[in-house]
Amino acid sequence: MTHVELAERMNDAIHTLTGSRGKVSARTVHNLVCGQTGWPHTKQRIALEIVFGCPATELGFTPRTSAPVTEPQENDVLRRTFAAGATSLVLGAATRPAATDTRHRIGASDIQRLHGKFAQIITHDHRQGGRLTIETQALAMAGEALGLLTHGSASQRIQNAVYATAASFTSSAMWAAIDGRRFQAAQRHFDRAASLAVMSGDLTIQFRIWSHAGSLYRHLGRCTDALAANDAARRLPITRRDPLFAALGHARHAAIHGIQGDIGAIHRTLGLAQDAYERAPADEPRPVWMTAFFDRAELHSLATAAHLAARDYATAEAHAHRSIAALRPELTRTRAITSARLAAAQLGQGDLGPAVRTAMGIPETTLGHPRVAGMLAGFGQTLAQRAATSSPARLWDAYAQAHHLRRIP
Template identity: 50%
Template sequence: MDTTRNSVLEAWMTEHGYSSNGLAEAVNRAIEQLTGRPGGLDGSSVRAWKAGRVTWPKSAARKALEDVTGLPAIALGFVPRSRPPSTPDPQQEEPNMKRRTLVGSIAAAAAAAAAPGASPRRIGMSDVNRLNKRFAEIVASDHRHGGQLGIEQRAAALADEALNLQNAGNATQRVRSNLYASAAAFRSSAMWAAIDGRRYDVAKAHMREAQALAEMSGDQAIKFRIWSHAGTMYRHMGRPADAVAANDVARNLHITRRDPLFASLGLARQGAIHGAAQERTCTRRAFEQAQDAMLRADPADHRPVWMLAFYDQAELDSLALAAHSALGDYSTAEYHAHRCLSALRPHMVRSRAITTTRLAHAQLAQGAPDAATATAMKVPSEAATQHARVTRMLQEFGAALRATAPGSSIVQTWTEHTATWRTAA
């Protein structure tokens, strides 16, 4: 049998990021919503559509496909079996010619729809992908600079841009969900920048907006990120009960059961909260479980860019460093600091500054002011003067150094060094 590929359907699938199996699964779910029973399509069914072997799907599959795509079947390149009376006798036309005429008319209609003054343009996965590239830039900027008001403002503006796309044209439910997820991701980055800059009231406002967007998206990974950030925010605010409650929301999402790396991050942040609450046994148990979960995680699994950019063994040790410092177990804290610094990736500039400062605190608390001061002096001036969390930690280090070794030459060395920071700023 002479068949012609359904190039219109193929183009739509490429634009919206669907594989044959992925589209079959989406249509099966839509069939279940229509009929109460799951559909029986698989990747070979969709490949038959694309190859032109099936030119007009059965009614339930066709209606489900239209629900998934937001387009009538004929606009997806399918040819109805029955034709109106004015249609020429099929035997009088070459099959390939008929298909080319239909595809050409659909393409012309699509071009007309894109013209100014015509119907709204179609929003697709290419728009989502463009936003995701911008999100990767925001994540990279955060790891270099952290806590900056400019990062927060850019992330918030991009969240608004993602939402504006919802009203800029027509889109499938899948694309709309991805746009909400992008908006939630940007808003969660604005939230994190505000947390890192100790602007907690603003961070809470970003959190509420991010949570609403994440619910509309249905994206488990971004829900985890937002609630996990909330737990960290409350920990920094000295509210451990709220921190545990928020982090528990993240840890109870099913993504933590599906992916041990998410489970590991949730447990490590829980350990940091337990440390702040002076719960030694719970802290130790949480980090043991976090380490075990990390070892079980498959590096080949697909994960969002924000997770891949920061969570690894170095970050686990960084959280353990924070927890043991809060407990006053400074020798263990120093151990985790050295492990973290040896494993930090080059782009983690902000994390290196924070870890170096915490290491200096741990060394000073163990009675080594000279070594502690030498460590603290390794913090770059940019981080020391422009990152609110690092600035505060170094101010606390200076106060502790003066209390530990008043009038000593090392205090004078530190005072002169901090003066160069003020000059650089």
């Protein structure tokens, strides 16, 4: 990471902790790395521990009220390690045992504890989405899970559960990177998550990872790869055992067909998705990542994306309205994305006023999300191309400038 990137991650962590964005600058990070700051302020220290997944003392910092915890030479080495990079420190520190640790038998309570942390990651993702903090926290939790196997013993069933949990955390890091438009990082996380998922034998997490891969390649415009990855998810036995997984796989396939402009394929796969959704039993036990977001509203949201990409604007608008009406209130990121799609669908039909009102109605707290910001930038560009001198276009320009929205996606 550069100094600026680390400052950004620390500010994200402070926002998660306090609700207010931090004020860490590149200069602050320079002082931390060079040793000018011996013991960071509380917020900065906790943010560092979140980003790197280990105590501040392991990064080489020394509490003011206590004796140095390391010899000076070792302290310098730790500071150089701190400056060198994040990923190895996150995973390495998370799996390193404390001095008082003893080898123990890993049990169901350990898995349950990790599941609780995973549920928190899912909640943060649906509220904020795409943040570097979420990506980093998820990777740290994956390292913590794998650390159990390094320093403990387990039955085959528990070992598989640990791998599944580590794969789940890594897949959340992958999704946060996709959502934040950090596609190279997402590809790295995919490779690792897929390996862990295979070792776990858990079909549900394998489905999630391959389905995410389909979304990654769709966002990159690699339709052939996207269809192949999503087909890998749709062919898993879990889609035959539980129609809800089949419904999600078909709906995401429709979104990929939308990029290709294949209206017939969109209707066909959305029909399959709707049929599978209606057949899915409501009381079937499912992983938290599935129950947290996939419902009828998400089905309509994916249909909106498919028809919008295919320039079938009227149908896209109809699905967007249905999605927003059924959307759970806590899914703020999804609401903003669907509203941006609705605005684009209205603009595509020439309804300039309603389109601008819809775009301006997106909550300001979500305007900084990379996907939302990119979609609104594209909205502004299209509006300027179609009617640059119109009253709605002038209104949008003033709004975009006031909220520092980019003109080019």
